[in-house]
Amino acid sequence: MPFVNVRITRDGVTREQKAQVIREITDTLQRVLGKRPDLTHIVIEEVDTDNWGYAGMTTTEYRQRTSE
Structure with missing residues (x-):
């Protein structure tokens, strides 16, 4: 029984x-x-x-800095 956990940032994914994504991972x-x-089983989290960070800052902050 395969179990795949996919984590993405919550920002506009329909x-x-x-x-x-679930269909294509299952097909693969x-x-x-x-x-x-x-x-x-595929789970998308x-x-x-604000709860995902890299480069020493949250993703929210990083995106704000890089879009300026």
């Missing part, structure tokens, strides 16, 4: 885009590893940009 696991789609 329901349709998430559904496509079936095609490459022979895993059954009915036993494949959306993390607020």
Whole structure:
């Protein structure tokens, strides 16, 4: 039973885009590893940009600085 956890920042990803990610990951696991789609679990976790950081700052702050 494959379990895949995908973490992304919460910033405008649509329901349709998430559904496509789930389909394509499931298809890849079936095609490459022979895993059954009915036993494949995909979880998408959306993390607020204030709770995701790199380069010593939150993603929110980083994006504000780089867009100026």
